[in-house]
Amino acid sequence: MRIGELAQRAGTSTRTLRYYESRGLLSARRAVNGYREYDEDDLRLVREIRGLLDFGFGLEETRPFVECLRAGHDAGDACPASLEVYRRKLAELDSCIARLEGVREQLRHQLAMADSARAVPEPRCELSPHPGL
Amino acid sequence: MRIGELAQRAGTSTRTLRYYESRGLLSARRAVNGYREYDEDDLRLVREIRGLLDFGFGLEETRPFVECLRAGHDAGDACPASLEVYRRKLAELDSCIARLEGVREQLRHQLAMADSARAVPEPRCELSPHPGL
């Protein structure tokens, strides 16, 4: 298939695929007219990349998975290098989540304090409305 | 004080302070020689901004806090617009954390599966080492 079809089937753009190629993550044989030609393996490779990106991986971090697939394994995470990336990402996620939860608590605290401060701004001197007057 | 001292006391750079000024978040009166002159209120303002940035706020989101301080309030979050930003940020944090936790679970699952798959790669035909032989 050509680049347009691959892009569509992978749910991305042709620009993206050429970008991956420029990064050495994707390769294509060329038809006689210079058009890129892809097969089903390329589609799986692109889907692997896209899935990892959705997980918050950087492009470079998908490289071990790509190379694992290229080496003939039927899963990108069948190689130790990929598992290392998994573990590293998990650690990053843990610290990231912990940090965000800390911020959330502080933010909740700030909001509660500011809210209560506004609830009693100053001693009000206005006349309370007496119903019936 | 001049920009260098303000930067140092606020724990940032002069470039950053000029950037804030260009964004309309900070203003300075000018000495006769054209140098920017700041006071203690400016320092508090910059610290307010920096604190919010550390919380993951965007610069634009600090604007209500800045304007609140400029309006004479003794806290940047004393105004309703600031509280709105608090609430919006909290909601963003909640969904962000939830998403990351989801990713973490998926990642743990993937890692566990890949690990177990590697633990039993293929039926091993190697001779088990018999101690004593």
Add this chain to the structure above:
DNA sequence: GCTGGCCTTGACGTCGGCGTCAAGGTCTAC
């Protein structure tokens, strides 16, 4: 042959929060 849809390479734009460099003015101390 001509229109329209695909493809090619190359290059610049985006976003945010600055870093960094350039070229020059200002002030202080020696």
Add this chain to the structure above:
DNA sequence: GTAGACCTTGACGCCGACGTCAAGGCCAGC
């Protein structure tokens, strides 16, 4: 007067994952 430490404006650089535009080649159908 001169070195050095501060200040000024302006402009380009950075990061990552692409978007978008330009100028042109290729191919199918009419």
